[in-house]
Amino acid sequence: DTEVTQTPKHLVMGMTNKKSLKCEQHMGHRAMYWYKQKAKKPPELMFVYSYEKLSINESVPSRFSPECPNSSLLNLHLHALQPEDSALYLCASSQGATGPRRPMNTEAFFGQGTRLTVV
Amino acid sequence: AQTVTQSQPEMSVQEAETVTLSCTYDTSESDYYLFWYKQPPSRQMILVIRQEAYKQQNATENRFSVNFQKAAKSFSLKISDSQLGDAAMYFCAYRSAWSSNYKLTFGKGTLLTVNP
Numbered sequence: 001d002t003e004v005t006q007t008p009k010h011l012v013m014g015m016t017n018k019k020s021l022k023c024e025q026h027m028g029h030r031a032m033y034w035y036k037q038k039a040k041k042p043p044e045l046m047f048v049y050s051y052e053k054l055s056i057n058e059s060v061p062s063r064f065s066p067e068c069p070n071s072s073l074l075n076l077h078l079h080a081l082q083p084e085d086s087a088l089y090l091c092a093s094s095q096g097a098t099g100p101r102r103p104m105n106t107e108a109f110f111g112q113g114t115r116l117t118v119v
Numbered sequence: 120a121q122t123v124t125q126s127q128p129e130m131s132v133q134e135a136e137t138v139t140l141s142c143t144y145d146t147s148e149s150d151y152y153l154f155w156y157k158q159p160p161s162r163q164m165i166l167v168i169r170q171e172a173y174k175q176q177n178a179t180e181n182r183f184s185v186n187f188q189k190a191a192k193s194f195s196l197k198i199s200d201s202q203l204g205d206a207a208m209y210f211c212a213y214r215s216a217w218s219s220n221y222k223l224t225f226g227k228g229t230l231l232t233v234n235p
Contacts, residue, residue, distance in 0.1 A: 031221050042210055042225035043164070050221065088162060094221065106152045106214055108223060110164035 003027075006091050006111035014119055015081060021114045023074040023091030030096030031055075032074040033108065034066060037088040049074060050096050081118045088113045121146045123213050125226035132201045133234050139186075140196045140229045142211030150216040153187070153194045154223070159207040167209070170194065172216070198231075206233045 004025045013019050023032065031050050035043035048056035049068040063085075065077040074091055092108040122145045132138035144153070155167040170178045170187050177185050182199045198205055211226040 033221070040208070040228070040230075042228055043223075045222060048221050055221070090164065092164070096221075106216070107154060107166050107169055108221075109166070110156075112161065112163045115162075 004091055004093055004109050004111035006089075006114050008114060009112065010115045010117075012117045012119060013078065013081065015083075017081075018077070018079045020078065021076040021089055021091075021116075023076075023093075023111055024072055025093040025109070026072055027093065027109065028071075028095075029093035029109075030071060031094045032068060033092040033094075034064075034074070034076050035090040035092065037090055037113070039088075043090055047076075078116075081116075083118050086116055086118045088115050121148075121151075121213050121215070121224045123211050123224050123226040125209075125211055125229050127229045128227070129230045129232070131232040131234060132198070134201055134203060136201055137197060137199045138201055138231065140198075140209050140211075140231065142194045142196070142226055144192050144194065144211070144213050144224075146192070146213065146215075148215055148217070152214045152216055153185075154212040154214070155183070155185070155194075155196045156210045156212060156225075157205075157207045158210065158228075159204075164210070168196065201233050203233050203235060206231055 007022045034046040037043040046060045047066040052068045063080050067075040090113045091111040094108040124143045151172045153170045157165045157167050168180045184197045186195045208228045210228045213224045
């Protein structure tokens with residue numbers, strides 16, 4: 001199983017709503033990521049969790065709140081978003097490394113994304 | 120900081136022909152990984168091919184192969200016998216081998232059109 005599953009596939013929310021994006025993988029990966037992607041642009045890293053701990057926060061506004069309940073699940077809680085937050089949100093996972101040593105496998109596996117529209 | 124440059128915003132190729140997508144990168148590190156990802160209209164980022172910097176041999180995956188020139192910091196992707204299903208946005212990406220921060224640095228992408 002080399003799948004990363006994201007739900008929902010599409011989401012429309014108002015600026016006062018609270019919603020969550022979900023991501024699940026069963027590859028035993030210990031690193032999980034959230035990316036934001038605008039049309040015809042490369043993905044931009046938002047957060048990285050390593051061994052269920054937040055490892056990287058790329059100065060993302062607090063209206064985005066990540067959560068990693070266990071090694072297979074990653075959530076992104078959304079609150080009070082702005083129309084400019086409309087984008088494709090991609091989840092990814094990869095094998096983790098516990099220190100600055102060479103990871104055995106380095107490729108990230110991506111989900112199909114959630115297309116988010118903020119109205 | 121590392122940078123990845125894809126100088127061809129768009130490319131087109133005739134079905135069954137060969138096309139080469141360019142990628143250059145800048146890094147002060149000696150050990151790293153390079154990737155080509157494909158993103159079709161279905162939106163999922165799919166790994167096409169991976170190259171480890173310490174390996175001199177160019178990676179190949181069926182119809183996909185790379186020309187890795189470490190000294191020139193160049194990493195081009197060749198697609199042979201192009202198929203309609205190859206039409207997609209292609210991203211070149213870099214990752215340090217020794218960092219535990221898992222960051223992937225992407226190029227801006229090349230949109231490949233395959234003409235029947």
